[in-house]
Amino acid sequence: MAAETVSHEAINALTAQIKQQSEPFQRIVGQVNQVLVGQEQLVHRMLIGLLTGGHLLIEGVPGLAKTTAVANLAKAIDTGFQRLQFTPDLLPADLIGTLVYRPQDQTFVVQKGPIFSNLILADEINRAPAKVQSALLEAMQEGQVTIGSETFPLDEPFLVMATQNPVEQEGTYPLPEAQTDRFMLKVVVEYPTRDEELEILRRMSKTHTKFDVKAVTTPAEIMAARRLVDQVYVAENVENYIVDLVMATRTPQAYGLDLADLIQFGGSPRATINLALAAKANAFLSGRGYATPQDVKAIGLDVLRHRVIVTYEAEAEERTSEAIVQEILDRVQAP
Incomplete structure (x- = not known):
């Protein structure tokens, strides 16, 4: 959903629908x-x-x-x-x-x-x-x-x-x-x-x-839930936060992070897409029709830990990709 076309009423209606449609997933957990x-x-x-x-x-x-x-x-x-x-x-x-x-x-x-x-x-x-x-x-x-x-x-x-x-x-x-x-x-x-x-x-x-x-x-209920996940609202500042997190894995110096010598390759555009999708799914499971920066942070480590490839220098310093991603999540400013 585009940021400028969504009203509070539409988000509230979507949230009510999500609360109902997420119930089967609580049954799965049980x-x-x-x-x-x-x-x-x-x-x-x-x-x-x-x-x-x-x-x-x-x-x-x-x-x-x-x-x-x-x-x-x-x-x-x-x-x-x-x-x-x-x-x-x-x-x-x-x-x-x-x-x-x-x-x-x-x-x-x-x-x-x-x-x-x-x-x-x-x-x-x-x-x-x-x-x-x-x-x-x-x-x-x-x-x-x-x-x-x-x-x-x-x-x-x-x-x-x-x-x-x-x-x-x-x-x-x-x-x-x-x-x-x-x-x-x-x-x-x-x-x-x-x-x-x-x-x-x-x-x-x-x-x-x-x-x-x-x-x-x-499977029909799962596919119906996926269609609702697609509708979860992501505000422009949350979209920018997702892009900033992924960009920080590629050019950490631009975000004031002294990690450039430790990262060989950062996250691909697929990381950006997956981070947004996972944040929307996290919001769905929480019964909300909108994603927050906390949704992004909650799932960020699992989306990025295998996509950040560390250098030999990082290995020599015993710095893992997981620790580097966690530092990025801790230090990149959330909206």
């Missing part, structure tokens, strides 16, 4: 939280991915319920789900499908692969070689898959949630910058607190644990 303990941020980011069609890269050490979170989110939505275990011997055809020869009528027919679903869990994505990662790239970016000479559109909603383990590097293929830029958010999953760990112990330390996660929404 269902997923039957299983998960203390992963509120991960669940929230998955909902932002659903609302925007933005893909997620989820990073964390083993045993933090990354796979469980995605699998149970899929159960809470009446839609297709495929879990793909990425391994070094995986082939692109194992992902997207292939042409199969039928000798009885001497023709080739398309056999579609598991990518033809709605929610895709790409488990340990960095264990697959580059040719498999690039096959996933077309599906993520274009919403389509090419098999032979035919191109097939993927059903909406289509969302890839990829996990990677940061501690084991043997037998892994690091994701190139062009691939990580395709992920809207990179979510880092931390260890639970002591109280959360105690709750996990009490809930999970049984030989047979089963939770009845029910489907509480449909």
